[in-house]
Amino acid sequence: HMVTVRYADGKGWYEPRVEARAPIPMDPASAVLHYAQEIFEGLKAYTLPDGGVAMFRPEANAARFAQSAQRMAMPALPEEIFLKSLHEIISIDRQWIPGGEDGSLYLRPFAYASEVFLGVRPSLEYLYLVIASPVGPYFSGGVKPVSVWVTPDYTRAAPGGTGAAKCGGNYAAGLSAQAEAIEHGCDQVVYLDAVERKYIDELGGMNVFLVLDDGSLVTPPLTGTILPGITRDSVIKLAERAGRRVEERAISLQEWRDGAASGRVREAFACGTAAVITPIGTIKSLDGDFTVADGGPGEVTMGLRKELVDIQRGRAEDTFGWVHRVF
Ligand code: PMP
Incomplete structure (x- = not known):
């Protein structure tokens, strides 16, 4: 699946959705394709010994995402929306979280300038998304330098x-x-x-x-x-x-x-x-x-x-x- 939340200047973040993962339509003049106004995060969800599911310090990823947004002249995504979007995708894609000691569901929250506009200034519209992908252990057969x-x-x-x-x-x-x-x-x-x-x-x-x-x-x-x-x-x-x-x-x-x-x-x-x-x-x-x-x-x-x-x-x-x- 994927989570999407839209942003428009004057309106703020709106229309949060969880939907089947699919290509996102993009106009050739979408600002991000030309001026690279885009930020992302990476973190993991994994299974605990009691069968529960956890993430490691997602609040820190939310804070860094906000700092990245600030540097790239993008609107801050509230921590609450960031955390909720992760909870949503983990809930709906729970069966994709590998069990066992090492596997995890890699989460990739990102946001980009989606305004159709060819000019160098901060976009007035953004799209925030989260996608997920199961990953095995980084090292198989012991840690390698x-x-x-x-x-x-x-x-x-x-x-x-x-x-x-x-x-x-x-x-x-x-x-x-x-x-x-x-x-x-x-x-x-x-x-x-x-x-x-x-x-x-x-x-x-x-x-x-x-x-x-x-x-x-x-x-x-x-x-x-x-x-x-x-x-x-x-x-x-x-x-x-x-x-x-x-x-x-x-x-x-x-x-x-x-x-x-x-x-x-x-x-x-x-x-x-x-x-x-x-x-x-x-x-x-x-x-x-x-x-x-x-x-x-x-x-x-x-x-x-x-x-x-x-x-x-x-x-x-x-x-x-x-x-x-x-x-
Ligand atoms: N430096 C760079 C350039 C990176 O891409 C990463 C991975 N996010 C790190 C450092 C390590 O950061 P973190 O511990 O938050 O994954």
Whole structure:
């Protein structure tokens, strides 16, 4: 199925509907096709051990969707409509939620400029939709480290740009960098900052953390050029609760490379909704390749992963109130 809600200037959000998933008619002059005014979110619904169904921190996705809307000059969708639309699609497509430990129903809320108008100004009409798709485990047969390519050519976002928004254009702009990573035999691209080409921003679809030899974590700060990952935020809160120091600060590629050589950097991992937490294996760049330790799953990385997945899946106590039960 799909959920649709319309928006018109002066009228607000109206006509919420759940209907059979079908193509959406689009005029060739629909604003989004020309000026890419579009935003989206991604999250999962999954089965709990008692047979219930839950989502992980959907309120955080609602908040980020509102922030993305603000950056893209789009009207904010109230949290209530966002959450209700997810409940609706989960209810009607419940039989598509895979059972078992690892599967989930991936939910994709998105909104785009639907006004038929060829001109550069914010659209006066929008369409919000939610579609869903069952997904299996991200890793079959155990967590595998991701290999990454530090792109010398491309940046993801510049100061003042759209890096902190989850808009389709960011991903279109990342396709060439992703292709470059694949050509170099890597799974994901690492973006450096656009100004000095020196500091790590994030991966193509994940945030980055380093574990230092004193047990502390470091991660690039939210200065507007990276996506404020919900997994990133959860990792910070879990680590801090366990008494670990977490520093959000600029990390240069040089610090990563030198730290790997000296042992100052003990582990590196990436995190995001899809893979949750995954070790970073080989780091390839024009200045040569390196790994942190042996490039395998580190103890802190795997500990955090287990802790987070256990909370998500209802196997550990949810002291932060992150698990949003639908049934
Ligand atoms: N950065 C980028 C560019 C992403 O696409 C994602 C995936 N949404 C993330 C980071 C991780 O964000 P989250 O933990 O909210 O999935």
